[in-house]
Amino acid sequence: MSCDRTALAARSECVAQTAAATIEVRLRGEIDLASVHLVHNLACLVDGRRHRTMRVDLREVTFLDARGIASFVELMHRGELSGCQVAFVNAHGVVAKVIELCGLNAFLLGSDSRQ
Secondary structure, eight states: OOEEEEEETTTEEEEEEEETTEEEEEEEEEESTTTTHHHHHHHHHHHTTOOSEEEEEEEEEEEEOHHHHHHHHHHHHHHHHHTOEEEEEOOOHHHHHHHHHTTOIIIIIGGGTTO
């Protein structure tokens, strides 16, 4: 099991843990124009085709803007092209509301859209 940490001015963080064909990613803090590179960096893990599933835990995300939403959609599409299923889970509060207002509940959250 490996762990990689990337931080941006203590506002955002990405922690990834891998096990077999699945990678678990936990995003923390604000996902906006200034920190969206954290999500873009996840594309390298998807493009490597080592993982069949990526779960992105949004439990600790406190803010999400339009650029953050766009990066989530881009990551989902790259996953589809690489044969990796990307699932965003545990969205709540303002993050869940932004996803809902964009009409992306079913697309981004899938079966986790009940939140």
